[in-house]
Structures are given as C-alpha cells and as structure tokens.
Amino acid sequence: MMGPNYTQEQADDLIARFLSGNISMDEQAALIRWINATAENQAYFLELRDAWQATAQEGNYDANAAWDSLQLGTTLLAIRKWRYYFRVAASYTLPFLIGGGLVYTWASGKKDNSSNALVTVTSPKGATTKIELSDGTEVWLNAGSKLQYAQSYNLRGREVKLEGEAFFKVHTNAQKPFTVKASDLRILALGTSFNVKAYPEDKTVVTTLVDGEVKIDGSKTSTPFGLMMKPHQHVVYKKPLSTNGSEQLKTPVSGGDSSTAAPIESREVNNTEIYTAWKDGNWIVAAQTMDELAVTMERRFNVKVVFKEQELKEYRFSGTFRQETLEQVLNILKLTAPLKYHIDKGVVTLALDEELKEKYNNAFKSR
Numbered sequence: 001m002m003g004p005n006y007t008q009e010q011a012d013d014l015i016a017r018f019l020s021g022n023i024s025m026d027e028q029a030a031l032i033r034w035i036n037a038t039a040e041n042q043a044y045f046l047e048l049r050d051a052w053q054a055t056a057q058e059g060n061y062d063a064n065a066a067w068d069s070l071q072l073g074t075t076l077l078a079i080r081k082w083r084y085y086f087r088v089a090a091s092y093t094l095p096f097l098i099g100g101g102l103v104y105t106w107a108s109g110k111k112d113n114s115s116n117a118l119v120t121v122t123s124p125k126g127a128t129t130k131i132e133l134s135d136g137t138e139v140w141l142n143a144g145s146k147l148q149y150a151q152s153y154n155l156r157g158r159e160v161k162l163e164g165e166a167f168f169k170v171h172t173n174a175q176k177p178f179t180v181k182a183s184d185l186r187i188l189a190l191g192t193s194f195n196v197k198a199y200p201e202d203k204t205v206v207t208t209l210v211d212g213e214v215k216i217d218g219s220k221t222s223t224p225f226g227l228m229m230k231p232h233q234h235v236v237y238k239k240p241l242s243t244n245g246s247e248q249l250k251t252p253v254s255g256g257d258s259s260t261a262a263p264i265e266s267r268e269v270n271n272t273e274i275y276t277a278w279k280d281g282n283w284i285v286a287a288q289t290m291d292e293l294a295v296t297m298e299r300r301f302n303v304k305v306v307f308k309e310q311e312l313k314e315y316r317f318s319g320t321f322r323q324e325t326l327e328q329v330l331n332i333l334k335l336t337a338p339l340k341y342h343i344d345k346g347v348v349t350l351a352l353d354e355e356l357k358e359k360y361n362n363a364f365k366s367r
Contacts (some may be wrong), residue, residue: 007033010039015048016188050357058227061155121147123164127278131173134172137178139281143299161175165197167279170212183236186217195276205237208275214222223263232272238263283321283329289316290350297348301326312339 014031033046038137123129123141130140131147135154141147145164153159159179168177172191180187182198192212198205207216209229218225219334222240229235242265267273274284282302287292291313294305303326307313315337321329330341330348342349 006030015045017236030104036215042268046346081352111363117151118148119151119153124302125299128281130279133144133171135173135176138169140167141267142166142278143302160195162198164199165195165278167193167195167276169193183237183239184218184221186220188215189213190219195272197275203239205239207235207237208272209233210272210276214317218264221263227266228265232268234267234269234272234275236265238265277320281323283324285317285321287318288315289313290317290333293317293333297326297329302350303343303346305350308349312337312350312352315339 011031011034014034015025017027018031031045035041050349080191100234105324107341120161121131121139121141123131123143123145125144127143128140129145130138132138133149133153138159140159144289145162145166147160147162147164147166149160154176156176157179158173158176159182166180167191167207168178168180170189170192174190178189180189180196182196183200185198185205185207187194187196189212193209193210194212194214195210196205197207207214207229208230211231214229216225216227216237217225218237221237229234250360266304268332274286277284278300282331291307294307297303298305307336317336319332321332324332326343326348332341333339334353334356338355339351340351340353340356342351
C-alpha cells in the first residue's frame with residue numbers, strides 16, 4: 001500500500017473515493033497517514049471535504065463556484081477533475097453522504113500520539129457516515145451525531161462515546177465487551193446489532209436491539225437500574241428532571257434484572273426497521289406528530305423548520321420515505337395534513353392551508 005509520500009494525483013484519488021464512500025479500509029488508513037503527514041495535507045483535505053459537503057447538500061449549488069472559492073495551489077488538471085467531482089455531488093437527489101462527515105483528532109490542528117488521545121468521528125446535519133472500527137465493528141452515524149473513542153481502542157477494551165444516533169454491528173469478542181456511553185447510560189454488548197438514539201437535546205435515550213444481547217447499565221443515573229435486553233426489545237430512558245422542574249415519570253422495568261422502579265419504558269417491537277432504516281437512507285414514520293417530524297427533518301436535510309400556526313404541530317403521520325428529497329417529503333405530507341410550505345435559505349416555513357383543511361374536513365364528514 002502507498003505511504004504518505006505518494007503523488008498529489010494519488011492523494012486526490014483517495015480523497016475522492018473517501019468523500020463518495022467508495023474507499024476500502026486499507027485505502028482509508030493510507031489516506032489518514034497522508035493527512036497526518038503535514039499541516040498542508042490536513043488543510044487541503046478539510047477544504048475539499050467542506051466544499052464537497054456544501055455541493056452535495058445544495059441541489060442548485062454552483063459546482064464551479066465551489067471550486068473557485070478554494071485557495072489551493074493545484075494544477076489545471078486537478079482543477080478540472082475536482083470541478084467534475086463537484087458536479088457529480090451537486091447531482092445527488094438526497095443530501096445523505098457516506099464518508100463526508102469523518103473528522104479525526106488532526107481536525108483541531110493538534111496531534112497527540114498518546115494512547116489516550118481521542119478519535120472523533122462526526123456526521124453533520126444533512127449527512128450519514130459509516131465507519132469500521134479496528135476490531136471489525138461497523139458503525140453508522142446518523143445526521144448531527146458524534147462518536148468518540150481512544151486511539152488505544154481494542155488494545156485493552158472497546159468503549160465509545162455517542163452523542164446523537166448510531167447503529168452498531170458489533171464484532172464478537174467475549175474477552176472485550178463493547179461499550180457505548182450515551183448520556184447517563186453505559187450499554188454493553190458482545191456480538192450484536194443495535195441502535196442507540198441519544199441526541200443531547202432530546203429528553204430520552206432510546207435503545208433498540210435487533211439481535212444478540214445488550215445490557216443497559218444505569219448505575220450512574222439518579223435512579224440506578226440494570227436491564228438485560230432481548231432481540232426486538234425497545235427501551236426508552238427518560239433523562240433526569242428537566243430545567244422547569246417537572247416530575248419525571250417512572251415506570252417499572254419490564255423484563256429486566258432489577259425490580260425497582262426506574263425512569264425507563266420497555267416494550268417489544270415486531271419491526272425494528274422502523275428505528276434502523278435511516279442507515280440505508282430511508283425514513284419510516286409511525287404515528288409521529290408534525291412537531292416530532294420537524295426535528296428529524298432538520299437533522300436529515302440540514303434545515304430549520306418554523307411553524308406559523310401551532311395547530312400544525314399536532315397533525316400525525318405514518319408512512320415510509322425512500323430516498324426522497326426535502327420537497328418530495330413535504331409534498332407527501334401535504335396529502336394528509338393541510339399544510340403549505342416555503343423554503344428559503346435553509347429555512348422551511350410551514351403554514352396552515354385553510355383551503356386544504358376545508359377539503360379534508362368535508363371528505364371526513366362524507367365518510
């Protein structure tokens with residue numbers, strides 16, 4: 001495999017493979033060595049990554065302008081090649097990128113070769129990211145998520161910290177349990193597939209087990225508990241008291257290894273894909289309010305959603321989106337909710353459509 005001293009053309013080829021999600025683990029390791037070799041290499045990669053993401057996330061983005069905005073002393077051949085890559089990115093119909101969100105410790109401009117140095121992987125809003133850890137564990141990061149782990153990962157143990165949502169396909173190693181730190185919880189697994197949703201701004205941490213066994217360790221919470229999950233089990237942990245001091249609902253643990261009351265709800269789900277479809281670019285909605293949908297929409301499409309009327313937030317929707325664009329999603333929502341929308345500079349304004357509302361009311365009355 002090529003070392004860190006290969007040609008600019010070879011480096012450009014690896015960067016393009018990485019940004020488009022068509023890079024092998026060996027090639028990615030070689031790219032990281034090249035990036036770490038000099039500060040110039042780091043700056044070059046980060047500029048290209050940022051321009052690539054901006055191009056792919058804007059359907060009408062000017063690919064030539066994206067390149068022209070970069071201050072990179074490269075050859076005419078390289079300019080032509082990257083303009084072509086940007087045009088390809090701009091043709092994407094869904095702003096979901098595999099690979100484009102990867103950021104290692106060098107992104108801060110500081111290098112730390114100690115075993116305690118952290119590796120940080122981010123998936124910005126409007127993107128999804130898939131990585132493979134050194135032990136073979138596969139991780140999909142949803143939009144607006146961050147995963148951290150020590151450079152010594154898999155030497156003495158396997159622990160990662162999650163902020164956001166991730167799907168884990170864990171490589172089996174009974175001597176080194178795989179641990180996810182999410183909010184107040186530690187989630188332990190051997191060889192299994194599971195989904196964890198733990199955005200800092202959300203009021204809950206949600207774990208869905210697809211197969212295998214997972215133990216949720218809530219010993220550090222205000223109401224300590226432990227729970228061994230079974231396949232198709234869905235557990236919602238309610239975070240501690242909110243800032244307004246409202247009481248936290250506590251429900252008994254179902255199927256767990258603790259008989260004390262705990263701030264969790266547990267149930268069995270037949271179709272776990274509802275909670276994992278996002279990793280394949282799909283979005284399954286099950287009786288969610290427009291208010292709930294708006295949160296996902298903001299992360300998925302990197303936009304801000306504004307409601308002109310509060311009434312719209314209470315409408316519920318169920319359905320499946322498969323690779324739809326933002327406008328396609330909104331047009332589908334219009335089929336069941338009397339809304340009209342306007343998109344301007346990354347802000348989606350949702351308003352009540354009185355004419356549609358009257359039509360829906362009349363249709364309901366005629367049944």
